[in-house]
Amino acid sequence: MACHGKLKNMGKFRFVFVIFALCTTMLSCSSQDKTEKMLLESSQKNFQQALDKISVAVRDPEKGKLIVHFVTPTTMASREAMEYLDGLKPELEESGTKTVYVCSPEYEFLKIGNELSRQMSGLKPKNPVVFDMDYTIWAAFGAIKYGHTSLVVDGEIKNSEREFVGKTTLEKLLDNSFRSISKTASEIPLAPSKIVKCGYLDGRIGNCKGTEIERVYEFTDPRSYTEFTPYLEGKWYFGPEMAWHSDDRTGRLSVSFTGKEVCLFAKSQSGEPFSIQIWVDGSLPDKTSYGSNMKKGRVLVSDGKIYNILKNISPASHILTLEIQSKDCAIFSLEFR
Template sequence: MLEKINHNRRYFLTTMIKTIAATQFGIFGCTKQHATSATAELPIEGELPSLVGVIAWLNSQPLTVDELRGKVVLINFWTYTCINWLRQLPYVRAWAEKYKDQGLVVIGIHTPEFEFEKNIDNVRRASTEMKIDYLIAVDNDYAVWRAFGNRYWPALYFVDTQGRIRHHQFGEGEYERSERVIQQLLSESGTDRVGQEMVEVDARGFEAAADWNSLQSPENYLGYERTENFASPGAVLNKRRLYTAPAQFQRNQWALSGDWTIGKQAIVLNKSGGRIACRFHARDLHLVMGPTAPGTSVRFRVFVDGQPAVAARGLDIDGRGEGTVTEQRLYQLVRQPQPISDRQFEIEFLDAGVEAFAFTFG
């Protein structure tokens, strides 16, 4: 997911009538930007805002700002399908473990991007699968997000023992700098056993760093509110329609074939046999999707350049190039070996009842 600052919200570029003025949507996506202004003095950037508005706490009893005084606090805004946050996670998890006995408190503020991410059971399941042991505050109403004036997933805010924000980091990266800030704030607090060593992480699967040198495909949403480069002719909003895909694609275009409904946030497959296709240039391709009905599953096949995705299969694909959608989350469908080049991706659903939200790449 690439930087969203100063980009305009965009609707279908082909057959859709643009009836709403474009607005900034910096809050609407993960970002890889590095907007940190680092100085040795760590200037005061503000006060830790109230945590009132959190609807639930996981791994913790409810906490207040007053109860956090005397602790160095790392605030991490996240949403569980954000690939940029997933790649940042191993570092946050390692810092939480390494410095917990030295006075660091890590709080993950889960502020949802998609409606299904408001489901606390989904958040709880994801945090368990991702081995998150630090505190999690569920911010479904964006109360804490707004109190911070935050606009990005992921975002880190570093707070000293007096409740003052001393540093921030928007997007992935700058891990050594972030850990140095943690060490400095702990040292300022009087902790005398803070070492200078950096954590070492072994990031794999979803958490592996992107192949930035070959990444030429940006995140793209599939719902009509924010999609770009839709190539199937005759798009219709909020109604069932039979779509066909063009014979050829330009890089980063996408298309549908089969019986689909294009909604505001997602596309929904009404009959089995529907396909989504796109042309991309990246090592990894992910798709945020899930079954439309809880407790159901949808089988699929993945093709790369017309062949079953076997050598280039991602984590959620078996040795035959097939997989099953069982829950609402991010699925890794392609991890192609070198050399990286333009590829034609296609996913065929063998059952109806799937909804797809966004492509992300790495």
């Protein structure tokens, strides 16, 4: 009987435990939903406040300079950036520089970027506006280029000479000596095969270095079109070029160029090799124009290095098309010689 009573009590305990677990799970899910909703509402509110302040600052020279800090809620880089910028804030405010934070989930970056691009494109700022962001957000915002604007990344200013500078130079430049980015693109390619009018940036167009690159013809994953300077073994390659993160989908990029040779900087993010299919003027390249790293119209990428993909090309204008045929993330930049 005693054993039967224990079993009966254990059955009751299991039932109560299951009910408790279900309730805990439901409460946890409900709490998570509420947290995400609050984050989203807070993000939208901060975003609108930022836009309002940007509009005022760029129209009214007496309002002083404005720094807009884009930060993610979770990344360590963002927390470090927040601490660094909070330390600068008192000195900046003394010099009449206003600051505003935009904290947003990553999936909102492109939406925010599009809206900022739309609003800023119709304005001619009388004062510099500094956009400060960690690398994650910089990757998402890379396609948006603002005239009369300096971009600051992790405390380093990306100015028209593409210098990488630290805190001392940042403070110096904030003292009314900003360098504006030269004529640049004001829109993100939002649909495949859309002709994107890319402005010149330091003599280059579409962020591809070459002699007479006319335009970027198509880009099928606009979220990842970003300015990027590859760094390998202590050396900066090519200057700012292009980074392409294919994420979970294949992507294609086509650019027009004039040159005899094409090199590619690429690296597998996952460590697994991936292939890139190459076309020239819509066809597989002739074998006589294969670069040293090209086989059967493809280049296999694994380690981060310079890949020679085409050489001995006729000097006429061509359209180069690249397609990543893997779901692995990739970063690459192009140089036309």
